[in-house]
Amino acid sequence: MRKLGMILLIMWISAGVYAQKKVSLFNGKNLDGWEVYGTERWYVEDGLLVSESGPDQQYGYLGTTKTYDDFELTLEFKQEANGNSGVFIRSTVDGTKVSGWQVEVAPPGSNTGGIYESYGRGWLIKPEPEKDKALKFGEWNKMKIVVRGDRVTSYLNGKEMVDFEDEKIGQGKGSVLLQIHDGGGIKVYWKNIEIKEL
Numbered sequence: 001m002r003k004l005g006m007i008l009l010i011m012w013i014s015a016g017v018y019a020q021k022k023v024s025l026f027n028g029k030n031l032d033g034w035e036v037y038g039t040e041r042w043y044v045e046d047g048l049l050v051s052e053s054g055p056d057q058q059y060g061y062l063g064t065t066k067t068y069d070d071f072e073l074t075l076e077f078k079q080e081a082n083g084n085s086g087v088f089i090r091s092t093v094d095g096t097k098v099s100g101w102q103v104e105v106a107p108p109g110s111n112t113g114g115i116y117e118s119y120g121r122g123w124l125i126k127p128e129p130e131k132d133k134a135l136k137f138g139e140w141n142k143m144k145i146v147v148r149g150d151r152v153t154s155y156l157n158g159k160e161m162v163d164f165e166d167e168k169i170g171q172g173k174g175s176v177l178l179q180i181h182d183g184g185g186i187k188v189y190w191k192n193i194e195i196k197e198l
Contacts, residue, residue, distance in 0.1 A: 022074075025064060025176070026193040037061040038096040040180040049178075049190040051085060057184030059096045061088070063177040070198040073145045073176060078189040079137055083107050084181035085188045086116070089147050090172035100174055103145050103154050105188065108137050113154040113161025117168075127161040134159040140191075148198055 025033060028047040036042050040060025041052040051062065073087070084106050091100020101124070102116045112135050114126040134156045135141060144155040150170035154161045176195070180186055 020196055020198075022194045022196045024192075024194050026190070028191075031062070033065055034062050035065055037063060037093045037177075038180075042178075047191070049193070051178060051180050051186070051188045051190065053180060053184045053186045057182060059098075059182045060180035061093050061096065061098060061177045063088075063091070063093060063175040065175070067173060067175050068147075068195060068197065069173070070148045071146075072196045072198060073147075073194070074142065075193040076140050076142050076191050077105055078140045079105070079107065080187040080189075081185045082183075083137070083188055084110070084183070084186055086179040086181075087143065087145060088118075088175075088177035088179060089145065089152065090169065091174040091177050093177065098177065098179075100172060100177070101152070101169055102179065103143070103152070105143070105179075108132060108135055113143070113156045115152060115154070115162060115164055124166060125162045125164045131156075131159060131161055134161070146198075 026049050030044055038058055038060035039056045040054045042062045043050050086102040086105050088098060088100045088102050091098055098118050102118060104111050104114045104116055106112050109132060111126045115124045117124055142157055146153045150165045150167055152169060153163045
């Protein structure tokens, strides 16, 4: 009986460790595991994922081929030019029309870490203005997004930006997407994109 209990305990611990394993979404070599939407540029350079406006200067997206429900996503980004971008959660794309929720990545004073619903309700929550100081424009920034049920919490360089609950988000299904905003002149670098399903 004691031996059976130990076996069950080991199995339980092993299952917990497996469920909490981080997985890299970007291999530093190519776009395997991702799908490009639109005509904007997504490419790999020196082990970094680069998103850059193309000649059409329209919206562009790079989405995971796998869908994710509850998860913790961590990544690093560095902005050049105006750097207007974002990370979408539980989202789908038709052409370049996205349905879902964006955690904003933007220049200073433009609500990085806030949550925006595209083609829907617009801004759902913006960070308090003083939190914008956490953004290091032109340098590497670390973002963490935790999605569990109805709740989304975003962090920038270790600082909590927003903590938001919404029933509609809780019902959402879809992929993780990176965005290039329309208007042209945008260039953002990405690395260390990792996800842990919860």
